[in-house]
Amino acid sequence: MDAQPTNPSTRAPARLASPNEAAGGIAQDSAPALGQRPRDLRRGIPSDSEGRVEQEVPWVLPVGLHNGSGRVVSVQGPVVDVKFTASQDVPNVYDVIKTRTADGRGLTVEVAEHLPGNIARCIALSSTLGLQRSAPAMPMRGGLQVPVGPQMYGRIVNVLGEPIDRKGALEVTETRPIRRPPLGGKINPPRSNETPELLETGIKVIDLLFPLVKGSKNGILGGAALGKSVLTLELIHNIVKEHYGACVFTGAGERIREGNELYHALTEHQVLDKVMLVYGQMNEPPGARFGVAFTGVTLAESIQRENKDVLLFVDNVFRFLQAGAEISTLLGRVPSETGYQPTLASEASEFHERIRSAQEGGGSITSLEAVYVPADDLTDPAVVALYGFLESIMVLSRERVQLGLYPAVDPLLSSSSNLDPDIVGEHHFEIAQQVIRALQKYEELRRIVAVIGLEELSQADRTIYARARKLQNFLTQPFFVAEGYTGKPGEYVTVREAVNGCERILSGRMDAVPEEKFYMIGVVP
Ligand SMILES: Nc1ncnc2c1ncn2[C@@H]1O[C@H](COP(=O)(O)OP(=O)(O)O)[C@@H](O)[C@H]1O
Ligand SMILES: [Mg+2]
Secondary structure, eight states: OOOSOOOTTSOOOEEOOOGGGSGGGSOOOOOOOTTOOOOOOOSSOOBOTTOOBOOOSSOOOOSSOOTTOEEEEEEETTEEEEEOSSGGGSOOTTOEEEEEOTTSOEEEEEEEEEETTTEEEEEESSOOTTOOTTOEEEEOSSOOEEEESGGGTTOEEOTTSOBOSSSOOOEESEEEESOOOOOOSOSSOOOSSSSOOEEOOSOHHHHHHSOEETTOEEEEEESTTSSHHHHHHHHIIIIIHHTOSOEEEEEESSOHHHHHHHHHHHHHTTOGGGEEEEEEOTTSOHHHHHHHHHHHHHHHHHHHTTTOOEEEEEETHHHHHHHHHHHHHHTTOOOOTTSSOTTHHHHHHHHHTTOOOOSSSOOOEEEEEEEEOGGGOTTOHHHHHHHTTOSEEEEBOHHHHHTTOSSOBOTTTOEETTOOHHHHOHHHHHHHHHHHHHHHHHHHHHHHHHHHOGGGSOHHHHHHHHHHHHHHHHTOOOOGGGHHHHOSOOOOOOHHHHHHHHHHHHHTTTTTSOGGGGTTOSSOO
16 A cells, blocks of 8 residues: 555555555555654645546545544444534535544545534444544545546445455546536436437347336336346346446445455456446445445446446445435434435435436436335335436336246336337337237236136137237346356347247247247247
């Protein structure tokens, strides 16, 4: 680790500490050696109009108190109160303050509230284990800045933008603030190109019924263990491999094991070098699980500014909102009637309003967000808070999982505003409508069959019933990233092949083929 304080006058790329370079594998800020002159901590970091800030990292805590610094006066879990001598020293809300634990680990906290007595109530962005009262705290005059740029591809960083993948230090040439006021401009700006550009995913059920459009926001909703993460990973695999150069994956509040598995899966499928990863998983305090969504979107924006199209994956947006609820409770705010934070809607919108395509040309951000649905209840307030932002909603159903129908997207519960003849074309639209009608009819007939048996159905209904079952099977698909679960090699199916396959089943040309032949296949044989 770079133990020498960087000279602020040189703009040499600073280095961020990497965990494997620090003793014990934990990322630590370097403590100034005895007798070493503390770094000249400048007040009011200059920033240009882009919000770019000259920042030196790693930050070194001064020995003793400096002008304008404060003291930790209370630590209650992830809530840290910092007291300042003069009221003008109290940093702004959302500014960050750096402090240090008893064992010398650097800790960043974000100001959440101002209390009487020059106290800033802060939310910790990493564990407060070992933080003591009276620890010196240095306000950084400005919000959290994270490094951006091509060096972030293939790396995993935390909410602070520090590498956590033990692959050495990051070159920091440019940093961006993770929080910024919403962009001005029109609400619902017209799409940049006349016809929205389709993004083929190679997954039949998505391409056929819930097509992805560049610059759209898409949700994958489902209860626990229905395949949200597997579907997300398959989408990364297919889209990044087939078309895209850029992708940001934000791991918010999910299992650490999953973050690790994702990393290895991306390596195995040779797409890691096109993906930037930001993790604030379950082990992190709520401040990190909340902030990580903004770190992710900041990285996506930085790619977009280079006129590139970028995919932003978030697993899991529900955990981000849940972290917001935890912070709200920790700050003693009265929850709304439904038990969530009173600011649920504004937090959901603060995040989603940042995911928008550049208005004057430029690249697009397409988001794919996994949403955990608590107790499979689609009316949960946190889930409902997201509906308004999402153009397509793919709902995974437990019933389908129980039948082994993967991906478990329920075509009747899901919806997409992109399934439009102007976007997908007349023919595709017509076939998709026929598929939905057939599956709707199947739902009705299935209940009747359960009571009176298949033999009692009319001949016409029996045909519809059989074709719908074939369609249902045809919409399953072996995934590249699920080969370990299914034992079948993955298949990429083009939109044409998917539409064509459904058309052949609907037209009756496949009536002689038994339904099992359509289960977990790619294209129609
Ligand atoms: N496409 C798929 N093919 C086969 N098995 C799957 C598929 N998707 C999910 N599964 C099974 O479901 C389990 C849970 O999936 P996961 O994506 O981790 O769920 P979630 O993220 O919704 O909690 C996986 O471990 C796997 O066994
Ligand atoms: Mg998951």
